[in-house]
Amino acid sequence: MTEKNNECCCTTGGSNIMILACSGGSNVGQLTNQAAVELTKEGWGRMFCLAGVGAHLSGFVQSVKDTPQVVVLDGCEIGCAKKIFEHLELPLKNYIVVTKDMQIEKSHDFDIKEDQLEKLKSMIKEKVR
Amino acid sequence: MEIKVLGPGCPRCEATERNVIEALSELGISANVEKVKDINQIASYGVFGTPALVIDGQVKCVGRIPTKEEIKKWLQEKNK
Numbered sequence: 001m002t003e004k005n006n007e008c009c010c011t012t013g014g015s016n017i018m019i020l021a022c023s024g025g026s027n028v029g030q031l032t033n034q035a036a037v038e039l040t041k042e043g044w045g046r047m048f049c050l051a052g053v054g055a056h057l058s059g060f061v062q063s064v065k066d067t068p069q070v071v072v073l074d075g076c077e078i079g080c081a082k083k084i085f086e087h088l089e090l091p092l093k094n095y096i097v098v099t100k101d102m103q104i105e106k107s108h109d110f111d112i113k114e115d116q117l118e119k120l121k122s123m124i125k126e127k128v129r
Numbered sequence: 130m131e132i133k134v135l136g137p138g139c140p141r142c143e144a145t146e147r148n149v150i151e152a153l154s155e156l157g158i159s160a161n162v163e164k165v166k167d168i169n170q171i172a173s174y175g176v177f178g179t180p181a182l183v184i185d186g187q188v189k190c191v192g193r194i195p196t197k198e199e200i201k202k203w204l205q206e207k208n209k
Contacts, residue, residue, distance in 0.1 A: 016192070018177055052175045058188040059175030066191040067177055 017045035017069040017128055020053065020081060027107045028075030028098040034112055035120045036073065044125065045071065054084045064090055069128055073120075075099065076106045094127040096120070130160035130207060131186070135171045136179035138164075144194045145180040152200040158208055 019039060021032035036047040052060030064070055071094040074081045085092045099106050101123065104116060132149055136142030146164060153160055165171055174183060178192030182200070189195065189203050 016178070046177070048177055049175065057175050058186075059181070059191070062181075062188040063175070063177035063191045066193055 015043065015046050016067065017071065018064065018067045019045045019047045019071045019073070019124070020050045020064075021047065021073040022050065022075050022081045024075045024080065025108070026075055027110055027112065028104055030075075030110055031098055031104070031112050031116060031120055032073035032075050032096075034117055035124060038117070039121055039124060045069075045128075050081055050084065053088070054080075056088065061088060061090075064088075070094065071096070071124055071128060073098070073124070094124075096123060096127065130158065130184065130204070132160050132162045133165050133183040134162065135165045135174060135176060135181040135183065137166050137168065137171070141194055142180040145182060145190075148195060148197045148200055149182065152197045152204060155197075156201055156204055156208075158204055160204075 019036040021036040022029050023033035024030070039045050040047045048063065049060060053064055072081050072085060072092055074095070074097045076099045077097055079097065082092060082095065098104055098120065102116065102119060134142060134146045134149060136145070146162065149162055153162070171179060171181070174181065174188055176188060176191045180194060181188060181192070182190040182195055184203055184207055190199070
């Protein structure tokens with residue numbers, strides 16, 4: 001076996017932490033999306049497709065089941081991401097609701113403030129510690 | 130039965146395939162076992178990591194090597 005064959009090729013993309021954001025149509029929903037995108041780009045965790053999980057596609061659902069660290073982000077207390085997890089009876093361990101946990105009011109102006117984004121990113125990292 | 134082992138090819142992927150073949154052999158079940166190495170094809174299954182195992186279109190395991198016993202259980206469920 002060559003040295004190359006001994007290397008692990010497994011496509012974990014440098015991080016085994018999965019980030020699922022509701023990515024909803026509001027300031028807080030988009031805040032979850034932007035935080036997930038930026039953390040992924042920074043190499044901390046990897047954003048994964050919540051829509052695929054919500055659609056009950058086996059690859060997505062099984063990926064959640066087999067990933068040790070999963071962070072779930074909801075923008076508001078309607079809790080769409082949480083409900084997807086409940087529907088599939090998946091454990092919800094690292095969970096953040098932006099309106100509740102960060103005291104940010106939901107609006108539909110889509111204005112994401114830099115300080116809010118940084119705070120959410122720190123909060124996510126803290127959850128998984 | 131159609132079985133696919135997803136992974137570009139490393140010892141973990143090979144171990145998964147080996148466990149599949151041994152599980153099939155021990156149960157006396159015949160199946161087509163295919164290795165899927167193409168990244169785009171792997172991505173089409175929506176898996177977060179590899180190795181991953183697909184039995185008759187259903188993803189059973191992602192990012193870890195399934196044990197032979199696990200595989201046997203999945204095969205027996207399918208073979209009922």
